[in-house]
Amino acid sequence: MSNIPYKIYLEENELPKDWYNVRADMKKKPAPILNPATLKPVTVDELSHIFCHELALQELNDTDAYIPIPDEIREFYKMYRPSPLVRAYFLEKKLGTPAHIYYKFEGNNTSGSHKLNSAIAQAYYAKKQGLKGVTTETGAGQWGTALSMACAYFDLACHVYMVKVSYEQKPFRREVMRTFGASVTPSPSMDTEIGRKINAEFPGTNGSLGCAISEAVEAATSKEGYRYVLGSVLSQVLLHQSVIGLETKAALDKYGIKADTIIGCAGGGSNLGGLISPFVGEMLRGEADYDIIAVEPASCPSLTRGKYAYDFCDTGKVCPLAKMYTLGSGFMPSANHAGGLRYHGMSSVVSELYDQGLLSARAVEQTSVFEAAEMFSRVEGILPAPESSHAIRVAIDEALKCKETGEEKNIVFGLTGTGYFDMVAYQKFNDGDMSDYIPSDAELEKSLSQLPQV
Amino acid sequence: MSNIPYKIYLEENELPKDWYNVRADMKKKPAPILNPATLKPVTVDELSHIFCHELALQELNDTDAYIPIPDEIREFYKMYRPSPLVRAYFLEKKLGTPAHIYYKFEGNNTSGSHKLNSAIAQAYYAKKQGLKGVTTETGAGQWGTALSMACAYFDLACHVYMVKVSYEQKPFRREVMRTFGASVTPSPSMDTEIGRKINAEFPGTNGSLGCAISEAVEAATSKEGYRYVLGSVLSQVLLHQSVIGLETKAALDKYGIKADTIIGCAGGGSNLGGLISPFVGEMLRGEADYDIIAVEPASCPSLTRGKYAYDFCDTGKVCPLAKMYTLGSGFMPSANHAGGLRYHGMSSVVSELYDQGLLSARAVEQTSVFEAAEMFSRVEGILPAPESSHAIRVAIDEALKCKETGEEKNIVFGLTGTGYFDMVAYQKFNDGDMSDYIPSDAELEKSLSQLPQV
Numbered sequence: 001m002s003n004i005p006y007k008i009y010l011e012e013n014e015l016p017k018d019w020y021n022v023r024a025d026m027k028k029k030p031a032p033i034l035n036p037a038t039l040k041p042v043t044v045d046e047l048s049h050i051f052c053h054e055l056a057l058q059e060l061n062d063t064d065a066y067i068p069i070p071d072e073i074r075e076f077y078k079m080y081r082p083s084p085l086v087r088a089y090f091l092e093k094k095l096g097t098p099a100h101i102y103y104k105f106e107g108n109n110t111s112g113s114h115k116l117n118s119a120i121a122q123a124y125y126a127k128k129q130g131l132k133g134v135t136t137e138t139g140a141g142q143w144g145t146a147l148s149m150a151c152a153y154f155d156l157a158c159h160v161y162m163v164k165v166s167y168e169q170k171p172f173r174r175e176v177m178r179t180f181g182a183s184v185t186p187s188p189s190m191d192t193e194i195g196r197k198i199n200a201e202f203p204g205t206n207g208s209l210g211c212a213i214s215e216a217v218e219a220a221t222s223k224e225g226y227r228y229v230l231g232s233v234l235s236q237v238l239l240h241q242s243v244i245g246l247e248t249k250a251a252l253d254k255y256g257i258k259a260d261t262i263i264g265c266a267g268g269g270s271n272l273g274g275l276i277s278p279f280v281g282e283m284l285r286g287e288a289d290y291d292i293i294a295v296e297p298a299s300c301p302s303l304t305r306g307k308y309a310y311d312f313c314d315t316g317k318v319c320p321l322a323k324m325y326t327l328g329s330g331f332m333p334s335a336n337h338a339g340g341l342r343y344h345g346m347s348s349v350v351s352e353l354y355d356q357g358l359l360s361a362r363a364v365e366q367t368s369v370f371e372a373a374e375m376f377s378r379v380e381g382i383l384p385a386p387e388s389s390h391a392i393r394v395a396i397d398e399a400l401k402c403k404e405t406g407e408e409k410n411i412v413f414g415l416t417g418t419g420y421f422d423m424v425a426y427q428k429f430n431d432g433d434m435s436d437y438i439p440s441d442a443e444l445e446k447s448l449s450q451l452p453q454v
Numbered sequence: 455m456s457n458i459p460y461k462i463y464l465e466e467n468e469l470p471k472d473w474y475n476v477r478a479d480m481k482k483k484p485a486p487i488l489n490p491a492t493l494k495p496v497t498v499d500e501l502s503h504i505f506c507h508e509l510a511l512q513e514l515n516d517t518d519a520y521i522p523i524p525d526e527i528r529e530f531y532k533m534y535r536p537s538p539l540v541r542a543y544f545l546e547k548k549l550g551t552p553a554h555i556y557y558k559f560e561g562n563n564t565s566g567s568h569k570l571n572s573a574i575a576q577a578y579y580a581k582k583q584g585l586k587g588v589t590t591e592t593g594a595g596q597w598g599t600a601l602s603m604a605c606a607y608f609d610l611a612c613h614v615y616m617v618k619v620s621y622e623q624k625p626f627r628r629e630v631m632r633t634f635g636a637s638v639t640p641s642p643s644m645d646t647e648i649g650r651k652i653n654a655e656f657p658g659t660n661g662s663l664g665c666a667i668s669e670a671v672e673a674a675t676s677k678e679g680y681r682y683v684l685g686s687v688l689s690q691v692l693l694h695q696s697v698i699g700l701e702t703k704a705a706l707d708k709y710g711i712k713a714d715t716i717i718g719c720a721g722g723g724s725n726l727g728g729l730i731s732p733f734v735g736e737m738l739r740g741e742a743d744y745d746i747i748a749v750e751p752a753s754c755p756s757l758t759r760g761k762y763a764y765d766f767c768d769t770g771k772v773c774p775l776a777k778m779y780t781l782g783s784g785f786m787p788s789a790n791h792a793g794g795l796r797y798h799g800m801s802s803v804v805s806e807l808y809d810q811g812l813l814s815a816r817a818v819e820q821t822s823v824f825e826a827a828e829m830f831s832r833v834e835g836i837l838p839a840p841e842s843s844h845a846i847r848v849a850i851d852e853a854l855k856c857k858e859t860g861e862e863k864n865i866v867f868g869l870t871g872t873g874y875f876d877m878v879a880y881q882k883f884n885d886g887d888m889s890d891y892i893p894s895d896a897e898l899e900k901s902l903s904q905l906p907q908v
Binding site for chain 1 (some may be wrong): 459460461463465466533534544562563564565566570595603605606617626627629630634635665692801828831832833835836872874875878880881883884885
């Protein structure tokens with residue numbers, strides 16, 4: 001056994017002092033987000049009606065590579081950061097692979113996932129601006145939980161629109177949010193204009209992140225002293241999540257480890273973008289090269305089967321247009337799929353990096369994801385979230401390739417969270433009742449045919 | 455702010471090499487456990503019919519203060535140990551107390567609690583003895599989850615009898631155990647003689663740990679190649695759990711901190727015993743003094759309202775007799791109580807230490823426990839298990855006393871686990887539907903009147 005510990009913990013004073021903004025190092029920037037009314041790039045002023053002013057500035061910042069993390073946020077980070085980078089000795093042994101596998105574990109906080117990294121930042125700026133509260137959507141419930149926790153910390157009101165299928169499958173998530181003082185509404189609801197419209201158009205719909213976003217934006221913009229906050233997709237979120245990648249890189253550097261392959265699951269792209277951005281930065285600056293793999297569900301394959309085009313970020317079409325890999329904002333992911341990652345689009349930053357060939361993408365089916373999750377839990381002692389398990393699946397696949405070739409690759413993946421609230425899905429898997437769903441070409445063509453003309 | 459970090463992590467090489475056996479340092483030993491048939495002290499041979507041989511030896515070991523932790527177990531420990539000792543800066547600030555509060559957090563593994571410390575040891579010895587599998591009971595589900603995980607690691611069969619009320623309130627716990635390959639039966643079941651008898655005597659019973667123990671022992675002793683394992687109460691379990699206290703002491707010593715008050719929740723006594731034993735050892739050897747507080751639920755108050763007498767460890771009266779603080783093995787804890795800690799008795803070691811005045815005890819009501827849990831979760835970012843929250847309640851109370859007196863006490867408590875599977879209870883609390891239950895004197899007199907005559 002080598003001298004690398006099972007868990008690499010950075011010291012508290014090694015916690016990053018700045019977030020890293022990969023956009024600054026991109027020669028070709030992501031396409032600007034557009035005002036849906038004018039089809040012109042949105043301005044900070046326009047964005048400030050939806051987001052806190054400081055976050056609107058961050059959203060459009062293409063120039064500053066490093067943005068200082070405010071002291072109040074760094075103090076909160078110390079509650080659960082630096083998070084451990086774990087050497088997966090047990091998994092390596094189980095697989096009999098010569099590869100060295102590492103995972104950055106972000107589930108070591110009550111919200112159970114990496115979402116807290118951005119939630120606390122967004123709550124901080126809302127508080128600083130003197131707002132009363134924020135609204136948001138949540139899919140699997142991780143973001144809502146994280147935001148509830150962050151709002152409790154800064155004493156802000158928090159109203160969460162929760163995708164109906166998750167609301168029903170994960171009643172306990174709702175209780176965690178309520179424990180932190182948030183109010184939670186299943187989406188689509190009858191509380192908003194857009195919710196009523198979607199309910200009328202798709203009776204009995206299970207909802208989607210796209211719908212819930214529309215409702216939350218409507219609720220925020222129609223109430224005094226409220227703003228909308230989002231847990232993924234946006235550049236500001238990737239910026240906050242860069243703390244994952246910065247710590248990962250610092251921990252690897254500390255032990256002189258050079259990553260070969262970096263793997264992350266990708267729904268809206270926040271975890272992936274945060275994990276990879278410092279590494280991509282090196283690639284962009286010509287300092288290093290990495291094999292970066294985004295893993296998405298075969299049931300919602302925006303990178304591998306979507307189109308790179310301007311689209312709405314939400315089903316209700318109230319948000320700005322973003323250029324991204326998308327399945328069309330009308331795409332309704334199958335309720336069959338157990339985990340999160342149920343979003344029709346993909347972060348503009350991740351999309352542009354993918355388009356520039358800086359990362360590859362792979363779609364995996366959920367039964368194989370849960371097989372990987374089960375194996376991982378039994379040997380590594382962490383019950384992973386279904387979302388995170390997409391990355392585990394591909395990490396295992398890559399490690400098994402190394403077994404064939406004999407390569408001692410350093411494989412690093414992001415373990416974004418725990419699966420304690422996903423036991424309905426695990427039960428389906430345990431009972432042999434889980435099936436896979438892959439949208440047909442016709443289904444994708446249909447939703448893609450409705451892309452806006454820009 | 456002082457130079458003490460938010461989380462004190464020991465290095466991997468600071469993981470204890472030996473467990474500490476407090477019995478060796480006790481001048482007056484706990485009374486021997488008795489064979490219920492002969493009323494004579496049980497022998498290693500007799501115990502070896504129920505337990506693995508090595509564990510039977512540990513159970514009766516009154517002489518060796520340090521017992522080496524086998525390498526295989528230490529390797530597994532590295533999956534999640536050393537666990538962090540957290541300085542509760544956020545809680546201190548919230549309370550405005552001059553006290554310094556520390557908690558040893560044992561929830562940072564998939565089983566979600568300290569139970570894994572003994573589960574992996576017991577599974578190891580079962581494997582070493584060449585057994586096929588083990589049986590056990592579980593109450594809140596923490597022990598069953600931990601044991602399932604440990605058995606998966608050593609490829610042992612695992613059959614869990616789960617207290618019916620928990621089985622129903624915590625369906626997801628069952629799925630975690632199944633994910634680790636265990637089989638789970640609600641107790642009392644119709645699978646065992648004792649289960650059928652208890653069901654006939656108490657139709658519609660919610661079960662209790664005492665019933666489930668009887669069933670698991672019957673199942674183990676009637677199958678070839680099986681032994682019974684227990685998650686609390688026993689001296690062997692306290693021995694394994696001493697790793698908590700040893701790490702806590704090492705972490706405190708590292709920063710030159712002398713604990714004043716040490717607080718742990720007490721059901722069967724495994725966490726409390728493990729946390730306090732190295733400190734009690736110092737007290738026994740006259741090297742230091744501490745104020746040690748055991749916290750139990752007012753609904754199941756074995757230390758504060760029980761009798762120190764020989765009693766059966768299980769409802770079915772198949773286990774050896776132990777001298778302990780007990781409410782009587784026929785005591786059926788109210789289903790009203792949300793958490794674990796539903797055991798009629800208390801570890802012999804903890805009972806004897808309590809009787810010798812080395813620790814005090816306090817009973818707390820569950821609504822006040824959940825109030826503490828809610829406050830703690832909001833500021834410290836960990837959703838605590840109801841069991842652990844008993845210790846939080848008293849830690850907060852003690853810190854508030856310091857606020858009045860101005861004392862800068864060092865308060866250390868054990869945070870045994872997370873509450874992710876306790877959201878039914880949290881929901882009750884959130885909805886204002888939680889009530890307290892305190893058994894009447896008559897109820898206790900009745901169950902205590904049935905103590906065995908020894």
